[in-house]
Amino acid sequence: MFFNLKDMVARTYSEQLIAEWLELEGYFVKTGVPLQSSTPRGRGEADIVAVKKEKNGHKLLHIEVGHLRKSPKKDLEMVEKKTNAKIKDELKTSIKNDLGVDTNYEFRYISMIPYKNSFELIRKAGHRIDLINDVITKEILESIRTYVQDNKKSNKGRKVTPPNNLWMIQLLYRMLYYGVDFKCFFEPISLSAA
Numbered sequence: 560m561f562f563n564l565k566d567m568v569a570r571t572y573s574e575q576l577i578a579e580w581l582e583l584e585g586y587f588v589k590t591g592v593p594l595q596s597s598t599p600r601g602r603g604e605a606d607i608v609a610v611k612k613e614k615n616g617h618k619l620l621h622i623e624v625g626h627l628r629k630s631p632k633k634d635l636e637m638v639e640k641k642t643n644a645k646i647k648d649e650l651k652t653s654i655k656n657d658l659g660v661d662t663n664y665e666f667r668y669i670s671m672i673p674y675k676n677s678f679e680l681i682r683k684a685g686h687r688i689d690l691i692n693d694v695i696t697k698e699i700l701e702s703i704r705t706y707v708q709d710n711k712k713s714n715k716g717r718k719v720t721p722p723n724n725l726w727m728i729q730l731l732y733r734m735l736y737y738g739v740d741f742k743c744f745f746e747p748i749s750l751s752a753a
Contacts, residue, residue, distance in 0.1 A: 570606075576727045580702060610658065624669045631674070631681075
């Protein structure tokens with residue numbers, strides 16, 4: 560079966576956070592999906608694969624989370640390898656076999672580091688790429704707010720929090736609740752003695 564509980568545990572905190580956010584948004588999520596059509600070095604994997612029913616069918620969202628190399632040409636090559644036609648077809652076929660649904664494929668790369676030239680080249684080639692900081696502050700935090708607001712209506716005024724199994728989302732919710740300034744997480748840290 561394509562989805563099971565152990566598939567929600569990602570290799571990195573950033574993958575885990577993105578996977579939990581997608582679950583909060585109503586997706587079925589799997590992390591570390593093995594791929595047969597990968598690199599010459601052996602079998603690779605898709606960081607996050609998520610499926611959600613939408614008005615016009617089922618959406619298959621393939622997300623890779625990682626670091627760019629500060630070389631626009633190499634960064635574009637890396638993104639294109641992660642979203643080539645064989646990988647796209649393999650993921651779509653896997654979903655069709657496991658869930659019995661056809662899907663509309665969408666790819667997104669979430670970068671930990673902002674290299675402007677790489678971002679521009681990757682976007683120019685038609686790929687979606689976003690910085691993790693922007694995804695957290697513009698999308699994930701908004702999803703948490705929306706979830707809480709939408710569920711307050713049905714809980715008759717009782718306190719609402721995100722589901723407990725989404726521990727990173729819970730952590731962000733608590734930080735929001737207590738007014739933590741998220742900008743502090745994205746500032747460079749100096750470890751040298753003052």
